Amino acid sequence: MGAWYIERGPEADVVVSTRVRLARNFKNFPFPCRMTAEQESMVLSEARDAVLNGNSAIAKDFVFVNLQSLDNLDRQVLVEKHLVSPQHAEIKKYSGVLVSRDERISIMINEEDHLRIQCLFPGMQIDKAWELCDKIDTLLEERIDMAFDSSYGYLTSCPTNLGTGIRASTMLHLPALVMTGYIRNILEACSKLGVAVRGLYGENTEAAGNMFQVSNQFTLGKSEADIIAGITNITQQIIEQERVLRAELYKQNPYRFEDKVCRSMGILMQSRIMSTEEAMKLLSDARLGVDMGIIKNVNGETLNEIMLLSQPASLQKYAGKLLGPDERDIRRAELIRNKLQHRI
């Protein structure tokens, strides 16, 4: 099994990845925003030990990463892979992450909550992601006394996570909804249904490359199963609408449609300078071309890989050195050319 950015899962023509995360806190420590350095350190080592030490069934599957031991670039790479949140990558005294070897599970320690258990799968695999999260949570709860209230449920730093502490989300590629403007209707409907829609890297990020993250806004008053069912339901409706609009747009003018995606492909294959923003835009067109069967000699996994590797930190990691913004644009173009030509 590979990470979300290497494999393509079910419904991959629209759903890039699925994520479920649980917010959990130790009962015997104040929330992270109120901890002393000593307490931070204790939470970090207790969480690490719960997974890696003793007779833990999952010990051998995980790697512990002390975020303080990483330089800024390596922390940003984790953010770009969605293994830690942007907030978690900021420098603190004691923070870390436990990452499974296939990069599908990450457990952030001392983020906004003591623990953020996250499972990330390629394509539409929300039930699997939830099952795995639940399993990891059960294993952790055998070792850690969690902050739980019989009427409120799990207690969290921020009240928006109170109760189940669950956030289930799907990352959707919605070019046809954007092109036709119908995305506005989706956004309105979601907002009324208590479903949040964000860009690729969480809150306050624009929908670069027509990528939208759909997730539940409320964690209280509903069971995990109901929340998962709700996100599944709305995601399936959006998938259906996106597919209908793609077919419609193609039918309206096949040559115009093919021309758009093929030109973007041509530019990706030949450019010498490319910004992240432009890359995301063109990769969205290329992905649409692949998913519509127009571009046949490139596969979706390659586009996923390029999308990740062309982000600023991953790109510098790939280049093996720090790069200024202009150098990044040159290296990005080079990376994209190389990746596309090797797969054609």
Place this chain on the structure above:
Amino acid sequence: MGAWYIERGPEADVVVSTRVRLARNFKNFPFPCRMTAEQESMVLSEARDAVLNGNSAIAKDFVFVNLQSLDNLDRQVLVEKHLVSPQHAEIKKYSGVLVSRDERISIMINEEDHLRIQCLFPGMQIDKAWELCDKIDTLLEERIDMAFDSSYGYLTSCPTNLGTGIRASTMLHLPALVMTGYIRNILEACSKLGVAVRGLYGENTEAAGNMFQVSNQFTLGKSEADIIAGITNITQQIIEQERVLRAELYKQNPYRFEDKVCRSMGILMQSRIMSTEEAMKLLSDARLGVDMGIIKNVNGETLNEIMLLSQPASLQKYAGKLLGPDERDIRRAELIRNKLQHRI
């Protein structure tokens, strides 16, 4: 030897082709604008016979084309190959053209003058073009009594051609002069020196694809040799300036420069719909890339061929049928993709 659009000649990085033409009229007939249909017919057959019949040394090299026997498409193809002028392609009662098998010589009959002898060479070969024109003229004058006045020289329909009746021109690709805006200085200087600068298809055509035709404005009061020397001289100066500016632009920002030409190449290789105008623009970038050594797997001859074949009439000829404007744009994109992929 191949036609101007198949081979590349000397200085091909700037000079696409060279043309010399002579205007001549029969002494015993009124100018074309004043001829009766019968006289038109007589001029046509006398001119044809002078080349093709008897013991003419060049008879076997020429094909006579009766323009009335061609449909509109075939006449336009001749225009796009520069073998006849746009005016000559318009429907008249009796008109024709004698074309050499290598398409380097054409003798228009009953154009603005009774005869327009034209030699068209790839690259900068103005002396060769003039020598060949002069040779054809001498052969014709052995058989035809030309309208000549001892003080004015050759008499022509329009006084602008009086005297030598010569027009020498070079077709120049000047992207760097256009990009930097210095083309304005060239146009001003040329105008002061009695040199005309026009677009690709003669008078009243825009400089599509950064192509400029430089030719002498005056035919009277100077010898043919002086006129040829003048156009040679100004062409060489323009070549030099264009080359300096190309090197300068490249040096200023090599990546930006390469990015521009390579993106155009990428679009040419992948688009599904392309107008003539866009094709000319992108082919200009591609040509610049080839001539600067940036694009290595395409040759200039292929670009010449594409530039010709993507013109509306040639494109329809290539497709083997009449096409509406939208179909042409689709076929043009297809033609360009095929031609470029075969040569890479």
